[in-house]
Amino acid sequence: MEFLTETAVIGGVIALSLGWVANTWIRVKNGYPLENSWGKAVYPKNxxxxxxxxxxxxxxxxxxxxxxxxxxxxxxxxxxxxxxxxxxxxxxxxxxxxxxxx
The missing domain is CATH 1.20.5 (Single alpha-helices involved in coiled-coils or other helix-helix interfaces)
Known part of the structure; x- marks a missing residue:
């Protein structure tokens, strides 16, 4: 049972990480500026x-x-x-x- 819980947690972390990477890739591809955790642009718009x-x-x-x-x-x-x-x-x-x- 403990193995399933650890596997679920690891799977969840991997799924969230892949979602974050996909979201960031889509934003960069469409020209949106990247934002930090406070909502400020990491780099200015061109x-x-x-x-x-x-x-x-x-x-x-x-x-x-x-x-x-x-x-x-x-x-x-x-x-x-x-x-x-x-x-x-x-x-x-x-x-x-x-x-x-x-």
Whole structure:
């Protein structure tokens, strides 16, 4: 009985150690900083990630501004197309094309 208890304890310690190693490996593989027992980073995050976030934030702002500009242009085009003068001009052009075709 004592042998089974010792074996269970040793097996538990080995299982916990392997779990800790796997957890650490996964964290390092995905770029998370390692932490000590107090939750502080063992090594600082690399500056490349922070620089990439800055670049993506700037690109996002530029794309949002461009999208706003495109929305304004689209609203102007919609206004022109729905304007009654446009319909009249379009209808006259269509009738001219029909008359020239005959």
């Amino acid at each position: 500056d490349q990630a922070a620089e990439r976030v800055k670049l993506l934030t700037r690109e996002n702002a530029e794309l949002r501004a461009e999208l706003g500009s495109i929305k304004d242009r689209l609203a102007n085009v919609e206004r022109i197309v729905t304007d009654s003068g446009y319909h009249l001009t379009h209808e006259i052009g269509r009738l001219r094309d029909e008359r020239e075709a005959n």
